[in-house]
Amino acid sequence: MRPLITVDNLTMAFDGKEVLKNISFTLKEGEILGIIGRSGAGKTVLMHLLRGVDQPPTSGKITYHVAVCESCEYVTIQSHAGMPCPVCGKVMVVQDIDFWDPANENLKRRIMKRNAIMFQRTFALYGNDRVIDNVIRALEDVGYPPEKVISRAADLVDEVHLSHRMMHIARDLSGGEKQRVVLARQLAKEPFCLFADEPTGTLDPRTASLVHNMLEKAAKNTEMAMVVTSHFTQILEDVVTRAILLEDGLVKKIGTPEEVIAVFMEGYSDLEEFCEIERGQKILMARDLSKRYISVDRGLIKAVDSIQFEVFHKEIFGIIGTSGAGKTTLSKMIAGVIEPTDGELNVLVGEDWVDMTKPGFDLRGRAKQYIGLLHQEYDLFPHRTILDNLTDAIGLEFPKELAMRKAIITLKMAGFTQEKARDVLDRLPPTLSEGERHRVALAQVLIREPHIIVLDEPTGTMDPITKVDVKHSILHAREEMEETFIVVSHDMEFVRDICDRCALMRFGKIVKIGPTEEVLEEVTEQERERMAKE
Structure with a gap:
């Protein structure tokens, strides 16, 4: 196979900090290349440079080896040089294009029209349109012959195994269906x-x-090359023919998927031991707690229906259940974000029990300042540094030295190493990976020094090694700071590893509460499948 893309000593820096360091490799025509690495390794930055989005590299080159039609806009793989252009019929000629050279801006634009990208966690669909209409729009955007658009759209929907969802509204699809x-x-x-x-x-x-199977099939059927990133090994096992391991912006290993996986998993260890914690007194009590809503189309909705439970000081308490079971509503009531309809919700503050069902500075307002909530839809200020994001969360003026010290301690609790914590302080959130931003958001909660921390899906997008780091950071926080955690999660493996007790919710009710292993045995196979998909 001929080379399609050559990456030569590629370096990318943000504010003087290198996130890619002298990266070199070649992608061949029709090859499926996997790039794996932990959150923050530099995968997304590399993909954006290969695709041509964002800003140019600090140094180094990306060269596309293509066949170009000199009479129209068409560009294709170099193996097709000498063949007639499928658009205008002229003969295509070989060209090696320095992709980020400003002199080649027109050629870069033409190459980008012939490439495609699937962004991380961004479905980029017309949410109110049907599946078939979304595909028709894409065909119209590339000037597909109007008389053939509907037939081709139906073929593409069938190709991704969604013919049974063709007329569904895009926003109503599951995550896997949207990705297809x-x-x-x-x-x-x-x-x-x-x-x-x-x-x-x-x-x-x-x-x-x-x-993964659809990606592989699509590549083989169309001679399309593919670069796929992940922080999970499954995609390497399922799809790729060759793999690269990125670590802190450096290429650590290039080889077969098996060779790269072996090196990647060398750092996967969950052997750290923690002291056995004896839980303390009750710190939260719920009695007959309910939250009801009135919906125009569904009538009375009992999001939380007369539940009761207790949480103890230094306990890690889990709440599990499928989507719609009431977990998020319950977590927001605990955090004081929404007000219960009925029942009692009491939180111990100092030596006083504070009623969270009653508004007021001395009641819910008093307790809220000691309860932290990390919602799965967290947000950071994109134009403020990580240090500013953390210190702003406290709302107090700090001498810089003390602010940095407090921020580093908190980032370590959230799963960063000491070195990495120092490294990210002056960076902006958009320059971090999604996994790193998630940990900064966790640190935003921890830095407020709450008594109770509610974590809504704390490990949703983390690689297995980072997930262990976060698990350890929670256990360290419990051990060193005597924190109490309430973990709302679909990740039953994580709940099993970290929670002392948990509650299983169905249709707004707690149907089982007790030691984690016992409760997980009550989860049905259907619930397991639904929670895995959510």
Whole structure:
């Protein structure tokens, strides 16, 4: 196979900090290349440079080896040089294009039209349109012959195994189904190269395998090259022919998927031991707690229906259940974000029990300042540094030295190493990976020094090694700071590893509460499948 893309000593820095360091490799025509690494390794930055989005590299080159039609806009793989252009019929000629050279801006634009990208956690669909209409729009955008658009759109929907969802509204699809519509839209461009950045990072293993198989099939059927990133090993096992391991912006290993996985997993260790914690007194009590809503189309909704439970000081308490079971509503009531309809919710503050069902500075307002909530839809200020994001969360003026010290301690609790914590303080959130931003958001909660911390899906997008780091950071926080955690999660493996007790919710009710292993045995196979997909 001929080379398609050559990456030569590519370096990318943000504010003087290198996130890619002298990266070199070659992608061949029709090759499926996997790039794996922990959150923050530099995968997404590399993908954006290969695709041509954002800003140019600090140094180094990306060269595309292509065949170009000199009479129209068409560009394709170099193996097609000497053949007639499928658009205008003229003979295509070989060109090696320095992709980020400003002198080649027009050629870069033409190459980008013939490439496609699936962004991390961004479905980029017309949410109110049907599946078939989303694909039709993509075909119209690339000037597909109008008389053939509907037939081709139906073929693409069938190709991604969504013919049974063709007339569904896009926003009503599951995550895996949305990702398959995105794939169909990208294939509509008939690209010679597809960049897939964490295409299945939020999907359950079975759905991920389905998407992986479709990616592999699409590449083989169309001679399309593909670069796929992930922080999970499954995509390397399922799809790629060759792999690269990135670590802190450096290429640590290039080789077969098996060789790269072996090196990547060398750092995977969950052997750290923690002291056995004796839980303290009750710190939270709920009695007959309810939250009801009135919906125009569904009538009375009992989001939380007369539940009762207790949480103890220094305990890690889990809340599990499928989507719609009431977990998020309950977590928001505990955090004081929403007001219960009925019942009692008392929190121990100092030596006083404070009633969270009653508004007022001395009641719910008093307790709220000692309860932290990390919602799965967290947000950071994009134009303020990580240090500013953390100190702003406290709302107090700090001498810089003390602020940095407090921020580093808190970032370590959230899973960063000492060195990495220092490194990210002056960086902006957009320059971090999604996993790193998630840990900074966790640190925002921890830095307020709450008594109770509610974590809503704390490990949703983390690689297995980072997940262990976060697990350890929670256990360290419990051990060293005597924190109490309430973990709301679909990740039953994480709940099993970290929670002392948990509650299983169904339709707004707690149907089982007790030691974690006992409660997990009550989860049905159907619930396991649904929670994995969510």
